[in-house]
Amino acid sequence: MRRHPASSGTTPKRAWLPIGLGSLLRLVQIWMPVLGVHSWRQADTAAMARHFSLAGTPIWLPQVDWSGASAGFVESEFPLYPFLVSRLYSLIGVQEWLGRGLSVLCSALTIWLVMRLGRRWFSPEAGWWAGLAFAIAPLGVYFGRAFQAEALLLLCAAGALESLSLWRERRLPWTLALSWVCFTSAGLIKVIPLLWLGLPLLMVQLSSNPQGQAPPLQTLPRRVLRLLGHPGFWLYIGTSLMAIAGWYWHAHQLGQTSGLSFGFWGSGTDRSSISLLLDLNGWINLLLRVSLRLLALVGVPFLLIGLKASWRSGGGQITISSLVGVLLCTIATMRSSTIHEYYQLPLLLFSSPLIGLGWQTWHQQRPRWQPRLLLSLALVVSLTVLSLDYWAVEHRQREAWMPLALTIRRDLPSDARIVSVTSTDPTLLNLARRQGWLISSKQLTPERLQRWKQAGASHLAGSFVWDKTYRPMPQRRQQLLREMVEASPHAWVDSHSQTYLIPIDDLQPRR
Structure with missing residues (x-):
């Protein structure tokens, strides 16, 4: 594996700066009750955690509040996050800041993993800037302390990528097992990671050296066939899909019995349509949301620079396949994507390393005041968006x-x-x-x-x-x-x- 010169690395002390800054931003108003943007989604998650704690029900019997006179058992995604929060409740009682605190912890660990992924795919310096980009992104900050499973989902996704990359390097069995656990957990928490996480995991398997020159595209079919012929590949995929399918079958039976569901399946879901895909206003709104709330405007040009600089590298193939996966998921869930902004969060996981690479490429040979000015501007944009669109809404509600x-x-x-x-x-x-x-x-x-x-x-x-x-x-x-x-x-x-x-x-x- 190619070594980078020491001058391009980061010291342990500097490595804590993105994690510390990101955690500090996520701790703002951590004591708030479950109110604010997307409070309806957070309220259901908080209700599940409360019922797990007070009723002592097992993890396979999630309950909601809008149950009428019934117990409230509901068809839902695998309730790993609310169940973990309920275990914290058993220590000091129902205190909803504990749920937010779990999200902050998951988000802080994700920042660390994003730095590792950026270093692995591009360079130590790009990884450091990737962590900083992830740490201050407005959408990442808000949902990195929200009472819902998105922070845990991103942690599982980043963990799956990092542990599978370690397995490719060192062939340690525990790293492959950890990758399977993380990937399966992500698919249980939400179904759509099977696509936006499955594609980059596949590219990690096909890439011989993420930091080096990407293998020629003409060799891709041969590498795919070789992978498909490996029994371990089918064991990894097959057992994961069986676990995910088993949960959603059970959840469907639960919903059929109780009549309560979040509406995953059936013709009534209406997740996408040709008219939605051809609606130019919908795509423009998504683009503006991503540019402002995900990339804080300043990240947009550096994302483009990073894409250009990474085009022929192994890490570039992995990140670009990730962006393609997110795009395909957006197309498949267009209605939800335009309404629920947390559907764009996976993009942050993969755009941050590219932004880090773009920043590294750009700021070399620049006067010191220019990078400082842009960093200050990015932080100002992030704090403004957070203050007006998120924190103020919590106060008002x-x-x-x-x-x-x-x-x-x-x-x-x-x-x-x-x-x-x-x-x-x-x-x-x-x-x-x-x-x-x-x-x-x-x-x-x-x-x-x-x-x-x-x-x-x-x-x-x-x-x-x-x-x-x-x-x-x-x-x-x-x-x-x-x-x-x-x-x-x-x-x-x-x-x-x-x-x-x-x-x-x-x-x-x-x-």
Whole structure:
């Protein structure tokens, strides 16, 4: 393996700078309740962790809050992350900063692995800058401390790549086993890593020397055939797919029994379509989101420089195949990709080493003030995006929803079932730490109220101004809700947050 000169390396002390900076950014507002951007997704994850801890259910029986009068067992991805959080809860109780803290830890380890991958594929200096790019990316910072499994997913993906590369170098059995565990865990946490992670893992197997000259493309078919003829390849892939398929079969059976599902399968999923793929506005929005929230604008030119510089290297083949995998996943899940920005997170894992290589290529022979200026600009862009688009949203939603949630926790029994008037958003249920029903304000009818009462619902809770925790309510519905609450003799209303809690027995909804 080719050695790089010592001058291009990084000292152990410098190596901690991206990890330390990235961890510091991710610790901002770590004490926040589960609110903010994509709080509905985080709320379901937090609910699973809470139920695992309080009910003592095994990892194969995840539960959600929007279960009505049932136990809430749900068809879901493999709930490794919430189960790990529940083990932390067993130490000091349900404290949601523990879940955020687990994400921060996973993200910090991923920064370290990204630095190793950048060094392996390109050079020590490129690896160091890759870690820094990953550390300050706005989307990476936010979801690197969010209460959901994305930080663990990226850690598993980076771990699979690094351990398989180690196995290629040293043929140590434990490295291959670790790669299998990481790859399988990524596929259990989310299905789509089978593509965006499977392709670069395949290229690691086919690349003879990631740091050196890439093998000629005309030899690729011969190398693929040689790999396909190896029994170990099929054992790795086959056992991993069997484990993943086994879980999703079990999850599907669970959903069929309970009627609760996140909607993975079936014609109703509507993940992509020709019209979506041909929608130019959708692609432009994705490009702007990636440029600003993933690459902090400054990373865009260095990504392009890195792509050009890596084109004929083994590491370049691996990273480019990764970008192709992410693109194919985006095409396959176009609707989700345009709505859920965390679908772009895998791109950060592979673009960061290219940005590091681009920075290394560019900043040589540059006046010292130019790199410093661009680094300062990247950090300013990142902090601005984080402050306006993420941290401020958490503050606003905490003021809007926590008074109601804390009132429910204080005044209602822990087994009380409530009706949350937040449409399909379970955030309030999780904040209140209660199970119950989700309903839109326009669906309130005497018939539904009677059914909920008979099923055990005790109270109706919601906001006068928010339909979901993040979507304003139409003015007409605000007025109808106010009239309903005014007619209730036992209603609780918080005038500052504009939220309400009403005993169902008091309600006489208007059609």
